[in-house]
Amino acid sequence: MVEAASAESPRLVIGVIGDDIHIVGNRIMHLALEESGCRVFNLRTRNRPEHFVQAALEVNAHAVFVSSLNGEGEHWCADFRRPFAALGLGHVLLYVGGNVVVGSRPEPEVVSLFKSYGFDRVYHQRPDIGAAIIDLFEDLKHGASHP
């Protein structure tokens, strides 16, 4: 059952970055986050970094979930936090997940690369959305790790 989202519900911007058209995870995430009581603003596929920044500003988002399934994430996510900070959105939680780089590379390397881009959490090749939702509600209590 979908829990009713209220004015206090976390507001989330989600979407797939780059010229990536993988929609399935995006659909499921949308459904899962709504079922967990979040208000979801779904940018769907083929987004540039500025689309996420603009949407976060527009809806006063608590968190942004960026997906990359084809590995273009590495190219598009570089310095992802900077434009958020420039608009006074430094407090917004930034998450990234999917197959975020092309080819097979050690997970710790990938995680530290994306943390250096300003993401709070990195889910490289972790199919279970449930874990990210638990992390989200935990992080919402404490705020972003990149103030």
Added chain:
Amino acid sequence: MARPTPEARLRGIERQREQVLSHPLARGLRTDEVARHLAGLPARRFPSIRYAERERGMPLLQPRGGTPIFEEQLRLTRMLSDAGADFVPLTIDSCTRHNQYDTASQLLRRSEEEGKAYLNGYPLVCHGHELTRQLYTGLDKPVSLRHGTPDARLLVELAIGSGIAEIEGGGLCYSLPYSEGFPVDRALLYWQYVDRVCALYSTPERPIHRESFGPLSATLVPPVIAIVIELVELLLAAEQGVLSFAVSFGQTGSFIQDVATAQVMRKLARELLDEHGFAAMQVRLVYHQWMGQFPMQRERAAALIAGSAMVAGVIDADKVVVKTVDEALGVPRPEVNAEAVDSVRYVLRTFGTPAGVDSPAIQIEAALIESEVRSVMQAIFGLSGDAFWESVYRAFQMGWIDLPFSPHADNANKLVTMRDANRSIRIVEPGAVPIRAQDLVAERAMLATRTDGEQKTYRRMLADIALMV
């Protein structure tokens, strides 16, 4: 009423062609020179010739593969060919698929400078046809263009110019699963151009072969939708004069549904071609190994690939498109791709193929699918419009053709599917898809065997999607 007819052939294509070929990246391609190049290729570069030599029960094998740097693609091509691939793939990067040649060029340059792939395929338009020809010097097997491009006019001109004689795609199968906003009517028209160009370069002995992409979104697609889209694209290609075509579908996850889908697809493809005056067209059946989420563990992935190879043998697919043990981990390395070809060949050789596997359950499934497909096809044929493609477009607009998990903004998304206790994909809500009431009753009765109703919806859907993980 608009039924497919040979009268629907595109007229005045020359002008549009001049325009397409005036693009700087066409690099002055001349169609007469391309025709001469094709005439000089070994005969086995043409799929229909390779298909004619196929042994019964032994599907031809095609791996996947595309990488940005020319030398790497050359190495991949040779490695796959040496590993025994019957068809050599050329997978195109996603920037080129969206006609973003500038971005593709930038990322190609960066890949070359850093010796690392920043594109997920081979940017054929950036490399050009003259260089791409050199990938295939001395090769005597067909090359297959794999992409996902709604407007593939320039790409296909350059692909055929490179000596590639198999072109995958179609107006629906390459826009609904791949594009968010490309207008579907334009995609249909652009693919008529592609079909016509393929026909213009074809001779009866050496046709340029077309293939449609039946796995579509590869996520809970019910057989009726896959088969209808395949039949529509087959007929649209026939209208433009294409002489050789393959319909395809992706492993459903249910053995029974796979066998039934193959039976119905083959039967209705031939029947509709003959009925509409296209008896000369050759039609093949291609099976894609599991296109959904793959297990991360290599042992499980290998088991899935082996099991799926068995199904390909049982349905006697003309060709099987193989997966690799690294599928869940991103773009596979060439070595892993070569191993995949070898292991699928091993399964097909070792087990042989029982001819004509059938059972009451398969017959029931096939009868249901056939009835649904006939209903939808009759409904499309009955739509108004001057040409068949217009009826197809109208059917899409009205949600009669509705693809689950399509990213396309104009897709109806009213059709809801779920797996029954036997893992077959069932229609829960047909949306506007015009199937008969009694068929819907049968679908729902089969679904009633499922027992996890109290789970969250997303968990049930995840379970269905992650069936093979």
